[in-house]
Amino acid sequence: xxxxxxxxxxxxxxxxxxxxxxxxxxxxxxxxxxxxxxxxxxxxxxxxxxxxxxxxxxxxxxxxxxxxxxxxxxxxxxxxxxxxxxxxxxxxxxxxxxxxxxxxxxxxxxxxxxxxxxxxxxxxxxxxxxxxxxxxxxxxxxxxxxxxxxxxxxxxxxxxxxxxxxxxxxxxxxxxxxxxxxxxxxxxxxxxxxxxxxxxxxxxxxxxxxxxxxxxxxxxxxxxxxxxxxxxxxxxxxxxxxxxxxxxxxxxxxxxxxxxxxxxxxxxxxxxxxxxxxxxxxxxxxxxxxxxxxxxxxxxxxxxxxxxxxxxxxxxxxxxxxxxxxxxxxxxxxxxxxxxxxxxxxxxxxxxxxxxxxxxxxxxxxxxxxxxxxxxxxxxxxxxxxxxxxxxxxxxxxxxxxxxxxxxxxxxxxxxxx
Amino acid sequence: xxxxxxxxxxxxxxxxxxxxxxxxxxxxxxxxxxxxxxxxxxxxxxxxxxxxxxxxxxxxxxxxxxxxxxxxxxxxxxxxxxxxxxxxxxxxxxxxxxxxxxxxxxxxxxxxxxxxxxxxxxxxxxxxxxxxxxxxxxxxxxxxxxxxxxxxxxxxxxxxxxxxxxxxxxxxxxxxxxxxxxxxxxxxxxxxxxxxxxxxxxxxxxxxxxxxxxxxxxxxxxxxxxxxxxxxxxxxxxxxxxxxxxxxxxxxxxxxxxxxxxxxxxxxxxxxxxxxxxxxxxxxxxxxxxxxxxxxxxxxxxxxxxxxxxxxxxxxxxxxxxxxxxxxxxxxxxxxxxxxxxxxxxxxxxxxxxxxxxxxxxxxxxxxxxxxxxxxxxxxxxxxxxxxxxxxxxxxxxxxxxxxxxxxxxxxxxxxxx
Numbered sequence: 001x002x003x004x005x006x007x008x009x010x011x012x013x014x015x016x017x018x019x020x021x022x023x024x025x026x027x028x029x030x031x032x033x034x035x036x037x038x039x040x041x042x043x044x045x046x047x048x049x050x051x052x053x054x055x056x057x058x059x060x061x062x063x064x065x066x067x068x069x070x071x072x073x074x075x076x077x078x079x080x081x082x083x084x085x086x087x088x089x090x091x092x093x094x095x096x097x098x099x100x101x102x103x104x105x106x107x108x109x110x111x112x113x114x115x116x117x118x119x120x121x122x123x124x125x126x127x128x129x130x131x132x133x134x135x136x137x138x139x140x141x142x143x144x145x146x147x148x149x150x151x152x153x154x155x156x157x158x159x160x161x162x163x164x165x166x167x168x169x170x171x172x173x174x175x176x177x178x179x180x181x182x183x184x185x186x187x188x189x190x191x192x193x194x195x196x197x198x199x200x201x202x203x204x205x206x207x208x209x210x211x212x213x214x215x216x217x218x219x220x221x222x223x224x225x226x227x228x229x230x231x232x233x234x235x236x237x238x239x240x241x242x243x244x245x246x247x248x249x250x251x252x253x254x255x256x257x258x259x260x261x262x263x264x265x266x267x268x269x270x271x272x273x274x275x276x277x278x279x280x281x282x283x284x285x286x287x288x289x290x291x292x293x294x295x296x297x298x299x300x301x302x303x304x305x306x307x308x309x310x311x312x313x314x315x316x317x318x319x320x321x322x323x324x325x326x327x328x329x330x331x332x333x334x335x336x337x338x339x340x341x342x343x344x345x346x347x348x349x350x351x352x353x354x355x356x357x358x359x360x361x362x363x364x365x366x367x368x369x370x371x372x373x374x375x376x377x378x379x380x381x382x383x384x385x386x387x388x389x390x391x392x393x394x395x396x397x398x399x400x401x402x403x404x405x406x407x408x409x410x411x412x413x414x415x416x417x418x
Numbered sequence: 419x420x421x422x423x424x425x426x427x428x429x430x431x432x433x434x435x436x437x438x439x440x441x442x443x444x445x446x447x448x449x450x451x452x453x454x455x456x457x458x459x460x461x462x463x464x465x466x467x468x469x470x471x472x473x474x475x476x477x478x479x480x481x482x483x484x485x486x487x488x489x490x491x492x493x494x495x496x497x498x499x500x501x502x503x504x505x506x507x508x509x510x511x512x513x514x515x516x517x518x519x520x521x522x523x524x525x526x527x528x529x530x531x532x533x534x535x536x537x538x539x540x541x542x543x544x545x546x547x548x549x550x551x552x553x554x555x556x557x558x559x560x561x562x563x564x565x566x567x568x569x570x571x572x573x574x575x576x577x578x579x580x581x582x583x584x585x586x587x588x589x590x591x592x593x594x595x596x597x598x599x600x601x602x603x604x605x606x607x608x609x610x611x612x613x614x615x616x617x618x619x620x621x622x623x624x625x626x627x628x629x630x631x632x633x634x635x636x637x638x639x640x641x642x643x644x645x646x647x648x649x650x651x652x653x654x655x656x657x658x659x660x661x662x663x664x665x666x667x668x669x670x671x672x673x674x675x676x677x678x679x680x681x682x683x684x685x686x687x688x689x690x691x692x693x694x695x696x697x698x699x700x701x702x703x704x705x706x707x708x709x710x711x712x713x714x715x716x717x718x719x720x721x722x723x724x725x726x727x728x729x730x731x732x733x734x735x736x737x738x739x740x741x742x743x744x745x746x747x748x749x750x751x752x753x754x755x756x757x758x759x760x761x762x763x764x765x766x767x768x769x770x771x772x773x774x775x776x777x778x779x780x781x782x783x784x785x786x787x788x789x790x791x792x793x794x795x796x797x798x799x800x801x802x803x804x805x806x807x808x809x810x811x812x813x814x815x816x817x818x819x820x821x822x823x824x825x826x827x828x829x830x831x832x833x834x835x836x
Contacts, residue, residue, distance in 0.1 A: 018739060018763060018765065021762075021763075021765070022762050022763060105783070105784055107777075107782065107783070107784065111773065111777075113783055113784075118765075120795050120796060121765070121795055202795040202796070203795065203796055217639050218639060221635050221636060223641060223794070223795075223796045223797075225796070241818070243818070244817070244818035247818055247820055248818060248820060250820075251820035251821055251822050252820075255820070255821050255822050255825065256821075321436060339815070343813050343815075344439075344440050345436060345439075345440060347436065347439070347536075347539070347811075348811065349811055349812065350811065350812045350813075350814065351811060351812075351813050352813065352814040352815070352816070353813070353814070353815040353816065354815065354816050354817050354818055354819075355529065355814050355815070355816035355818070355819045355820075356819065356820045356821050358820070358821035359525075359529075359814055359819070359821060360812075364525065364821075364824070364831060365523070365525070365531055365812070366523055366525065366531075366831065366833035376641070376809075377538050377539055377620040377621065377641075377809055378538060378620070378621055378641045378643070378796070378797040378809060379641075379796040379797040379809075381809050381810060381811060381812075382810075382811070382812045383812075391795050391796060391797075391799050392799060392800075393765075393766065393767055393768065393769060393799060393800070394767060394768045394769075394778075394783070394799075394800045394801075395761050395768075395769050395770065395771070396768065396770040396771070396773050396777055397757070397761075397770070397771040397772065397773070398770070398771065398772050398773035399662070399772050400659070400661070400662035400665055400666060400772055400773070401772075401773045401774065401777070402665055402666060402668075402669035402670075402673070402773075402774045402776070403669055403673050403674075403774050403776035403777060403782070404669050404673050406782070407673065413782060413784065415784035
């Protein structure tokens with residue numbers, strides 16, 4: 001595959017997508033169990049390839065060119081591998097998202113409309129240097145009947161190549177599973193070529209930093225699913241319980257500060273009587289508080305939190321709808337009515353009451369896995385699992401019906417749902 | 419509104435969208451019945467405004483600058499007005515697409531995830547010179563809780579302004595209905611500004627010619643819903659019934675040749691014994707047959723049909739997946755197995771068996787109305803009615819739950835659907 005030009009890869013991918021669209025659930029699940037088995041058998045060589053990447057990454061780390069958290073994401077160990085394998089099996093156990101009848105309607109006697117779910121086609125996925133992502137994305141793609149073209153972070157190149165070759169081997173041993181379903185590209189140039197191939201690529205899913213996502217959105221006509229910023233908010237209402245507030249905010253900020261669903265701005269009702277106590281508690285847990293209006297757009301990815309007092313819940317909602325990136329927001333309140341107002345009026349992919357923003361995640365939602373989290377207002381929003389990788393088509397079966405009869409009144413539609 | 423800069427219109431539209439998102443079904447339906455009533459009361463002045471447009475259009479028609487079919491689309495009469503009013507009432511009677519619980523899941527005891535449908539937000543809609551479209555789009559927008567910015571064809575400017583002012587009047591008389599929900603822009607410059615406002619506009623829906631849609635896709639980061647070409651195919655299989663084939667092809671080509679769901683290419687199995695007879699019949703009905711491979715991309719919008727013989731159903735499917743615009747295709751066959759293969763393998767928004775391609779239409783599907791037909795592979799495909807104008811958000815309610823407890827194993831998710 002290395003020697004193929006990108007257009008050939010894309011064309012073959014499109015051809016393969018016609019085959020994966022009609023695969024039986026059984027073949028897809030066998031492929032997934034084969035992947036799990038082969039990953040299990042090749043644990044040692046995967047860890048070996050990962051050690052090669054880590055050797056180079058250590059140099060980058062030491063010279064300050066790679067962050068500690070990125071180094072840790074790159075690193076595979078027995079536990080991460082076990083979770084990867086479990087994840088693949090979990091996806092096998094999920095219901096097939098393809099071929100679901102979403103609507104069945106008799107338009108007129110003998111004229112039947114069926115809306116049926118189907119794969120999107122070819123997905124271009126660009127992801128950060130986290131090798132465990134590759135098995136998650138691959139299993140979601142296999143199960144949903146899509147074909148993927150993957151570009152992983154360059155720091156993980158050896159690990160990615162090894163994992164991909166193990167997965168490819170598993171797929172080629174699966175009876176009836178077509179070729180060219182998982183494709184890997186390696187260079188930024190190939191990514192740029194991919195962005196131009198709207199004839200063959202149906203959806204781009206970038207996972208990674210703000211600047212990557214912005215670059216992609218600006219340079220392609222292909223639909224893009226994902227999020228650039230993760231500026232999440234917590235609003236502590238006048239009637240908030242102090243212990244809940246403290247616990248939720250500390251979890252939302254410190255449990256994994258570089259995650260996109262970590263909180264970045266805390267809004268507090270001016271009359272909440274525990275506000276000073278809360279700031280003390282947050283600072284004691286290692287959180288730095290920032291009070292300036294310039295910080296309201298900031299995604300720190302660190303133990304830093306913007307702070308603002310608001311006059312009312314309406315103020316809080318307005319602030320969020322103005323400054324939020326539309327990812328996830330939470331209200332802390334004992335007032336049910338305010339909780340309801342907040343959840344109805346805040347326009348984000350996740351709107352929570354009395355829980356940590358960190359729950360925004362496909363696994364936690366019970367989707368088995370996710371290809372990413374979307375802040376789009378179309379197609380799929382929030383954590384995207386199998387369902388977000390499907391679309392539908394409309395079939396009609398009849399026996400010679402023509403539109404002329406209906407437009408001239410000889411026949412009429414009766415639209416009965418079946 | 420005329421004096422506002424486009425950015426102010428867009429900003430006000432976004433603000434209005436927060437209000438329409440939480441409107442009750444009752445208020446939305448009252449608004450729709452008010453629109454129907456006001457249109458009824460103002461029939462004469464709408465027809466008067468239309469006559470003004472027709473006077474200018476007649477000059478363009480006579481000098482060859484406007485086609486006959488575009489002139490007819492522009493023209494309103496009692497029947498079209500009656501259908502417009504009925505259409506608005508029909509949308510009022512449809513179920514509210516907003517606030518539907520799409521998923522309710524207990525993640526753990528007391529931790530409830532709800533996936534709930536909501537409006538997309540602000541839609542930018544650019545449509546051809548068909549004044550009846552304005553009431554269709556407006557009623558779908560009102561019912562789905564979206565705000566729209568409309569740009570109609572310039573030939574219909576007087577009619578559009580009149581209809582909009584009637585609709586605006588009806589909305590302003592509806593208790594609890596917010597301002598700035600329907601906004602109109604008039605110039606190409608404003609359209610260009612709209613394409614840049616990805617902060618305020620969530621979705622662009624262009625209805626119109628190929629070049630308009632292509633221009634828009636190339637000049638915006640905002641998601642675009644629609645179709646550029648409508649290159650639809652009919653495949654007449656070896657076992658096709660002659661009478662059905664003849665009737666369906668003539669309807670698909672001649673019932674409304676300039677519609678996007680009219681057939682453009684006829685594929686015929688080389689061994690079908692009626693092929694010559696069919697060509698005779700098509701030519702007798704006024705259809706011109708074209709045999710050259712250069713025609714396979716063509717959308718004629720006229721009584722012209724590309725013709726190709728194929729060796730097998732696989733050949734037909736490959737031809738369609740290569741040359742189709744993904745709109746609508748139909749197979750004519752008495753062979754059930756072949757029908758099934760065709761419907762599974764053809765990757766278009768509508769795939770039919772033994773019926774005319776002209777059925778691809780929101781009204782005929784029972785959606786009440788449509789904002790257009792989409793050939794996208796994401797979000798909404800085929801005729802787009804109320805459902806295609808919604809997205810969803812995820813709400814979680816809890817009582818202080820944090821992610822740390824789950825990631826450290828103190829608690830586990832049980833994911834029970836409610």
